[in-house]
Amino acid sequence: MSYLSMSDAIADLRDRREQSLRPGSERSIAKQHARGKMTARERVELLLDEGSFMEVGQLRRAIARTDDPNERRPFGDGVITGRGTIEGRPVCVFSQDYTVFGGSVGEVYAQKMVAIMELAAKTGCPIIGLADSGGARIQEGILALSNYAKVGVLNVNLSGVVPQISVIMGTCAGGAVYSPALTDFTFMVNGTSHMFVTGPEVVQEVTGQATTMEELGGASVNAEVGNCHLVEEDDASALAAVRELFSYLPLNNVDEPPRHAPDPYIDEIDDRALELDQIVPTEANKAYDVVEVIERVVDEDSFFQLHERWAKTIVIGFARIDGRSVGIIANQPSHNAGVMTYDSTEKAARFLRTCDAYNVPIVTFADVPGYMPGLEQERGGVIRRGAKLFYAYIEAKVPTVTVYLRKAYGGAFATMGCKQGDNDVNLAWPQGEIAVMGAPAAVKILHGQQLMKIIQEGGDVKAEYDRLIEEYKAEHLTPYPAAEHGWVDRVIAPHETRREIARGLRLMDGRRKDAPLRAHGNIPL
Numbered sequence: 001m002s003y004l005s006m007s008d009a010i011a012d013l014r015d016r017r018e019q020s021l022r023p024g025s026e027r028s029i030a031k032q033h034a035r036g037k038m039t040a041r042e043r044v045e046l047l048l049d050e051g052s053f054m055e056v057g058q059l060r061r062a063i064a065r066t067d068d069p070n071e072r073r074p075f076g077d078g079v080i081t082g083r084g085t086i087e088g089r090p091v092c093v094f095s096q097d098y099t100v101f102g103g104s105v106g107e108v109y110a111q112k113m114v115a116i117m118e119l120a121a122k123t124g125c126p127i128i129g130l131a132d133s134g135g136a137r138i139q140e141g142i143l144a145l146s147n148y149a150k151v152g153v154l155n156v157n158l159s160g161v162v163p164q165i166s167v168i169m170g171t172c173a174g175g176a177v178y179s180p181a182l183t184d185f186t187f188m189v190n191g192t193s194h195m196f197v198t199g200p201e202v203v204q205e206v207t208g209q210a211t212t213m214e215e216l217g218g219a220s221v222n223a224e225v226g227n228c229h230l231v232e233e234d235d236a237s238a239l240a241a242v243r244e245l246f247s248y249l250p251l252n253n254v255d256e257p258p259r260h261a262p263d264p265y266i267d268e269i270d271d272r273a274l275e276l277d278q279i280v281p282t283e284a285n286k287a288y289d290v291v292e293v294i295e296r297v298v299d300e301d302s303f304f305q306l307h308e309r310w311a312k313t314i315v316i317g318f319a320r321i322d323g324r325s326v327g328i329i330a331n332q333p334s335h336n337a338g339v340m341t342y343d344s345t346e347k348a349a350r351f352l353r354t355c356d357a358y359n360v361p362i363v364t365f366a367d368v369p370g371y372m373p374g375l376e377q378e379r380g381g382v383i384r385r386g387a388k389l390f391y392a393y394i395e396a397k398v399p400t401v402t403v404y405l406r407k408a409y410g411g412a413f414a415t416m417g418c419k420q421g422d423n424d425v426n427l428a429w430p431q432g433e434i435a436v437m438g439a440p441a442a443v444k445i446l447h448g449q450q451l452m453k454i455i456q457e458g459g460d461v462k463a464e465y466d467r468l469i470e471e472y473k474a475e476h477l478t479p480y481p482a483a484e485h486g487w488v489d490r491v492i493a494p495h496e497t498r499r500e501i502a503r504g505l506r507l508m509d510g511r512r513k514d515a516p517l518r519a520h521g522n523i524p525l
């Protein structure tokens with residue numbers, strides 16, 4: 001038996017490493033670039049801090065299936081896995097390589113994904129998956145499928161333990177969509193990424209409907225139905241967005257989100273704060289854009305909106321206030337008056353649960369006329385689906401601050417972080433209207449018969465109607481009854497909002513998730 005010299009052994013190692021860095025053909029790499037997509041390795045390098053990537057499983061390859069010595073078994077098996085840092089904080093990553101068997105998931109490939117997710121769990125750091133794959137590798141059959149299914153097991157076991165972020169940067173089809181769907185955040189790239197359960201050919205075959213990849217599963221479609229949180233125009237901006245998202249998140253469920261420098265001027269009222277006094281019309285039915293309010297309350301340029309194109313009557317996203325990460329949930333009066341729907345409540349509930357899992361306090365801006373009435377909503381399950389938000393607020397263990405900007409009527413009041421639901425701090429602007437319903441509807445129900453009688457008798461019904469409206473407004477459409485009962489902690493001027501939220505968050509520092517265990521109370525014996 002002959003041995004390689006050490007220099008030959010090192011040369012052989014170098015050769016293997018070289019091959020592992022370029023497992024795809026020049027043709028497939030060129031094809032990838034021509035589509036405006038980066039390669040899997042380029043993506044990892046751009047995502048992570050320079051030089052921080054530590055690859056694992058670099059020399060793993062598929063088990064030979066034939067006796068053919070030329071059987072294609074590229075190093076890495078089509079997925080790059082490892083750990084690196086973003087702004088110095090650790091993350092685990094897998095990046096699917098479309099230039100190798102179309103990024104399809106084989107046995108070894110799936111094992112590598114599972115291994116990197118297990119490393120994320122052991123070391124308590126987030127897992128970021130860059131998806132670009134033709135799904136389960138057809139030629140590996142059940143071995144591909146069974147190992148792939150294990151990825152879903154890891155997604156579920158890691159849920160609520162470490163943040164999981166998926167970026168769809170190419171195809172993600174069939175059962176493969178369910179792994180990203182189980183993660184906390186899904187981003188897509190416009191034009192080059194597609195996500196669908198059944199591709200256009202099969203749709204045509206089964207239903208006779210002619211459709212395209214874009215129409216079926218393009219980024220816009222997925223953004224509009226809530227399957228993806230954010231759409232970016234190219235790979236580079238999608239990866240930059242992941243870095244930004246990560247800046248709001250802790251490493252895991254027992255870590256705190258990173259604290260940026262507190263604002264030394266937080267107690268001062270500046271011009272930006274004063275602009276808040278002008279944005280929200282006092283008339284309850286006039287529209288305005290709540291993002292204008294959010295942007296004047298949070299730390300400058302810190303609002304990172306998610307699900308912007310889905311369920312537009314509610315706005316969600318991360319931001320910072322006084323340097324702290326917060327999750328924002330706000331009714332959007334510029335869209336259908338900010339009414340609650342089955343979609344908007346699911347959108348907010350899911351986000352609230354995500355924040356609660358990862359120790360991000362919730363700041364709610366309420367200005368809501370109630371739940372959308374009508375057949376479509378009732379038949380769409382608004383009772384069951386709408387209840388999710390009520391549940392999520394009541395179960396939340398992170399600090400919660402709600403600001404009533406204007407109206408909060410009926411069931412929508414209860415489901416937007418009310419004090420009775422164990423919300424921590426409730427603030428109201430002076431025009432806050434916390435009531436069962438608005439004045440016209442209330443007057444009609446309470447005094448309909450009386451008004452009808454005036455009409456029948458030829459009296460001045462308008463004068464009486466106006467008087468009743470004013471009476472109702474004075475009695476119910478102000479924040480002061482709620483303040484008197486303690487359901488609102490403070491009534492504040494709009495320009496005081498940023499300062500008061502910051503104080504509310506400070507007040508709740510150290511909020512305990514569960515009642516502390518004790519041997520017994522200390523009875524005065």
Ligand code: HXC
Pocket residue numbers: 028100101102103104133134135136137138139145148149152171173174175176199
């Ligand atoms: C093996 C695959 C593959 C797959 C693509 N390739 N998908 N190889 N298994 N699933 C290979 C092709 O053979 C080709 O290899 C290269 O990738 C590029 O594929 P093209 O078809 O030339 O590229 P394109 O025109 O861009 O089309 C991409 C595509 C299409 C839309 C992804 O390839 C496709 O429809 N693939 C099958 C998708 C699918 O139905 N997957 C199964 C989903 S079910 P060469 O060598 O020619 O470059 C699933 C179950 C998961 O994944 C279960 C989880 C529990």
